[in-house]
Amino acid sequence: xxxxxxxxxxxxxxxxxxxxxxxxxxxxxxxxxxxxxxxxxxxxxxxxxxxxxxxxxxxxxxxxxxxxxxxxxxxxxxxxxxxxxxxxxxxxxxxxxxxxxxxxxxxxxxxxxxxxxxxxxxxxxxxxxxxxxxxxxxxxxxxxxxxxxxxxxxxxxxxxxxxxxxxxxxxxxxxxxxxxxxxxxxxxxxxxxxxxxxxxxxxxxxxxxxxxxxxxxxxxxxxxxxxxxxxxxxxxxxxxxxxxxxxxxxxxxxxxxxxxxxxxxxxxxxxxxxxxxxxxxxxxxxxxxxxxxxxxxxxxxxxxxxxxxxxxxxxxxxxxxxxxxxxxxxxxxxxxxxxxxxxxxxxxxxxxxxxxxxxxxxxxxxxx
Amino acid sequence: xxxxxxxxxxxxxxxxxxxxxxxxxxxxxxxxxxxxxxxxxxxxxxxxxxxxxxxxxxxxxxxxxxxxxxxxxxxxxxxxxxxxxxxxxxxxxxxxxxxxxxxxxxxxxxxxxxxxxxxxxxxxxxxxxxxxxxxxxxxxxxxxxxxxxxxxxxxxxxxxxxxxxxxxxxxxxxxxxxxxxxxxxxxxxxxxxxxxxxxxxxxxxxxxxxxxxxxxxxxxxxxxxxxxxxxxxxxxxxxxxxxxxxxxxxxxxxxxxxxxxxxxxxxxxxxxxxxxxxxxxxxxxxxxxxxxxxxxxxxxxxxxxxxxxxxxxxxxxxxxxxxxxxxxxxxxxxxxxxxxxxxxxxxxxxxxxxxxxxxxxxxxxxxx
Numbered sequence: 001x002x003x004x005x006x007x008x009x010x011x012x013x014x015x016x017x018x019x020x021x022x023x024x025x026x027x028x029x030x031x032x033x034x035x036x037x038x039x040x041x042x043x044x045x046x047x048x049x050x051x052x053x054x055x056x057x058x059x060x061x062x063x064x065x066x067x068x069x070x071x072x073x074x075x076x077x078x079x080x081x082x083x084x085x086x087x088x089x090x091x092x093x094x095x096x097x098x099x100x101x102x103x104x105x106x107x108x109x110x111x112x113x114x115x116x117x118x119x120x121x122x123x124x125x126x127x128x129x130x131x132x133x134x135x136x137x138x139x140x141x142x143x144x145x146x147x148x149x150x151x152x153x154x155x156x157x158x159x160x161x162x163x164x165x166x167x168x169x170x171x172x173x174x175x176x177x178x179x180x181x182x183x184x185x186x187x188x189x190x191x192x193x194x195x196x197x198x199x200x201x202x203x204x205x206x207x208x209x210x211x212x213x214x215x216x217x218x219x220x221x222x223x224x225x226x227x228x229x230x231x232x233x234x235x236x237x238x239x240x241x242x243x244x245x246x247x248x249x250x251x252x253x254x255x256x257x258x259x260x261x262x263x264x265x266x267x268x269x270x271x272x273x274x275x276x277x278x279x280x281x282x283x284x285x286x287x288x289x290x291x292x293x294x295x296x297x298x299x300x301x302x303x304x305x306x307x308x309x310x311x312x313x314x315x316x317x318x319x320x321x322x323x324x325x326x327x328x329x330x331x332x333x334x335x336x337x338x339x340x341x342x343x344x345x346x347x348x349x350x351x352x353x354x355x356x357x358x359x360x361x362x363x364x365x366x367x368x
Numbered sequence: 369x370x371x372x373x374x375x376x377x378x379x380x381x382x383x384x385x386x387x388x389x390x391x392x393x394x395x396x397x398x399x400x401x402x403x404x405x406x407x408x409x410x411x412x413x414x415x416x417x418x419x420x421x422x423x424x425x426x427x428x429x430x431x432x433x434x435x436x437x438x439x440x441x442x443x444x445x446x447x448x449x450x451x452x453x454x455x456x457x458x459x460x461x462x463x464x465x466x467x468x469x470x471x472x473x474x475x476x477x478x479x480x481x482x483x484x485x486x487x488x489x490x491x492x493x494x495x496x497x498x499x500x501x502x503x504x505x506x507x508x509x510x511x512x513x514x515x516x517x518x519x520x521x522x523x524x525x526x527x528x529x530x531x532x533x534x535x536x537x538x539x540x541x542x543x544x545x546x547x548x549x550x551x552x553x554x555x556x557x558x559x560x561x562x563x564x565x566x567x568x569x570x571x572x573x574x575x576x577x578x579x580x581x582x583x584x585x586x587x588x589x590x591x592x593x594x595x596x597x598x599x600x601x602x603x604x605x606x607x608x609x610x611x612x613x614x615x616x617x618x619x620x621x622x623x624x625x626x627x628x629x630x631x632x633x634x635x636x637x638x639x640x641x642x643x644x645x646x647x648x649x650x651x652x653x654x655x656x657x658x659x660x661x662x663x664x665x666x667x668x669x670x671x672x673x674x675x676x677x678x679x680x681x682x683x684x685x686x687x688x689x690x691x692x693x694x695x696x697x698x699x700x701x702x703x704x705x706x707x708x709x710x711x712x713x714x715x716x717x718x719x720x721x722x723x724x725x726x727x728x729x730x731x732x733x734x735x736x
Contacts, residue, residue: 029689137440197670199567199591202687205670209692221694223567223670224592225625229700232627232657259595259600263631277722289600302565302573302591305673307685315683317675319570324577325588327562332597 001168001175001182003032003214009173012059012062013128018071018120020064024051025169028208030308040082047089047096054170055244056130056277057096062086063123066103070119074112079104092243098279099126127172133277134174136345141180141240141275142187144341144348146151148237149189157218158184161227161235164196164249165203165253166242166275167211176275177242178211180343185217193219194230198255198327200301227261231268239265239272240343246251246274246281248364250336250351253287256329262338271340274351278344281356283363288333299326369543369550371400371582377541378425379432386439386488388432392419393537397578398676405429408437408450416465418529422538422610424498424645425464430431430454431491434471438487447472462613464469466647467494480639495540501645502542504713509608509643510555510707511549516605517557519723525560525586526552529603530594532564532623533571533608535579542644544643545610546579548711553585561587562598566623568669570694591626596632607633607640608711614642614649616732618704618719619656624697630706639708642719646712649724651731656701667694 010218038210043065069082104313166177265272359362411433437450534545565573633640707719725732
């Protein structure tokens with residue numbers, strides 16, 4: 001998407017044809033910093049330290065990490081070592097392993113001299129495939145936003161509420177929850193986004209607001225507590241969020257707090273949509289609440305906050321008293337009954353076993 | 369309540385018999401600092417700058433502010449000036465005007481020489497009345513917690529979730545939502561509190577956790593997004609919150625985000641109680657959503673966060689990109705239909721017009 005008028009992606013091949021450029025997301029929203037990855041170790045570090053984050057982008061970066069490793073040493077031993085090192089960076093990210101396996105598949109049984117080029121080709125394809133899927137999501141979701149816009153008075157914006165960052169910064173480009181939003185905005189449909197700040201890591205306050213603002217989409221940052229009040233007063237037309245995993249029943253695992261917004265949407269007759277690339281559907285799991293273990297993360301994410309001081313320094317401050325225990329659950333489950341629809345690259349489908357099986361018969365069947 | 373074993377209140381008369389001590393709450397949770405108020409101006413500043421906060425405590429401090437003014441000058445003109453200055457400190461706090469009027473009533477038509485003593489006497493009574501009401505709330509709420517404790521295995525704690533700070537730091541002592549919690553804890557009932565951090569001002573992370581911790585009540589600080597997940601997994605037995613205003617219908621105005629927790633409680637069959645001193649009931653208002661205007665506060669409360677750096681400095685950091693608009697609504701309305709009961713000094717009553725009228729016939733009748 002655009003950053004102040006100039007098209008940009010989260011990851012790209014540098015003009016030298018082998019090193020990899022990324023946006024250093026740890027410096028956002030205060031500074032736009034890019035980093036150049038020139039080794040396996042640099043790629044692994046970028047994933048581990050969250051220089052880059054978001055499931056699709058982790059996958060793309062891991063794929064390029066394999067390329068960088070193969071460029072230096074295309075032996076089987078080097079491949080094994082690179083695979084293991086990258087896999088260990090973020091053990092729970094499903095796209096990470098998928099992308100590593102994709103690279104492995106194209107270099108295996110191939111002469112050493114050809115491995116690096118084959119890996120670079122597949123890594124570039126992974127990036128393009130991610131974008132193509134997200135454009136598919138945009139096309140599926142656009143009519144939903146257009147229908148709301150048609151009920152509005154001229155010039156009155158469609159008010160979308162979103163949680164966390166399922167934007168282009170989490171992907172290679174376009175994003176998932178943001179995909180229909182950007183497409184509608186670019187087509188001239190007036191649109192305004194309420195971005196939940198998304199404690200504890202503030203992806204909404206620091207990333208969603210940054211990417212919407214720099215692309216020119218009107219938006220407002222709100223505390224996570226605010227969405228219910230806005231919906232009670234008719235200030236939200238639609239909720240669109242991303243997801244980390246959707247079960248075969250249509251239950252949605254997403255950033256902690258998503259469930260609370262789904263409840264408020266239901267209580268106020270606001271449609272609640274989840275945008276997702278279809279690989280996010282896990283047909284091996286049925287009941288999200290019973291079956292998906294919820295990751296507990298570091299207490300420091302809740303107990304401290306990092307930002308920019310008035311004089312421009314980046315500081316971390318503690319907001320919880322020393323000695324007070326903290327719990328930090330990363331995700332929650334929004335039951336399928338609260339989901340109006342799943343916006344996928346194959347259209348908007350019902351969040352139900354029947355809806356998912358109908359849209360993805362080849363995968364639903366295979367998992368049974 | 370106790371701070372590390374030593375009983376403490378939020379406001380007290382100093383041993384000199386005229387100056388007023390308060391806890392400087394702006395230094396919490398990192399340091400316990402007290403301030404000595406020796407003038408009307410100092411009292412007004414303490415309210416305005418949120419050295420003290422919480423409706424009952426604002427009232428008590430304003431009453432003592434009148435005392436300090438009268439001690440210096442007991443003329444009618446001085447009284448009028450003090451009243452106006454104190455009233456302007458926090459225009460929306462209902463207890464503030466009430467307390468000022470109480471002092472006015474006892475000094476009016478009284479010889480100048482007797483005014484100061486009469487004001488100090490009434491200010492002390494206001495403090496004692498606040499504590500007596502809160503002990504009444506504790507006694508009303510205790511059986512609710514005892515009933516849950518009886519269903520638990522031996523030693524298993526009653527898990528209470530609370531939002532914001534309706535604790536002793538918001539009152540003269542004891543608090544409202546915390547009143548039954550402290551009484552149960554002091555009686556040896558195992559109790560554990562999940563304290564929502566309560567963005568944007570973090571009253572849960574910085575005040576509720578501090579007061580629970582220093583009194584010795586087991587607790588855990590959580591991001592506001594977390595409560596729904598905890599309730600889905602049976603980790604919360606009861607929600608108890610305070611309130612700024614309850615309507616004649618039983619709608620509850622409280623800190624923004626309360627409504628989302630009430631929805632989650634309902635969706636998971638967790639009882640949702642509101643603790644309140646009966647003066648908080650506003651029989652002149654019926655429909656909370658339609659009739660109560662919600663205060664919009666400074667964007668800086670959302671865009672920035674204040675805390676302690678590793679080396680002990682207090683710093684404010686910005687977490688939202690420059691140029692991104694921010695909305696900051698202070699309160700929301702929890703409809704009466706989501707409230708299991710109102711814990712008052714007259715017992716636990718139904719959150720309904722009939723329930724409120726039955727418990728407070730003298731006030732419900734007068735307002736019609």
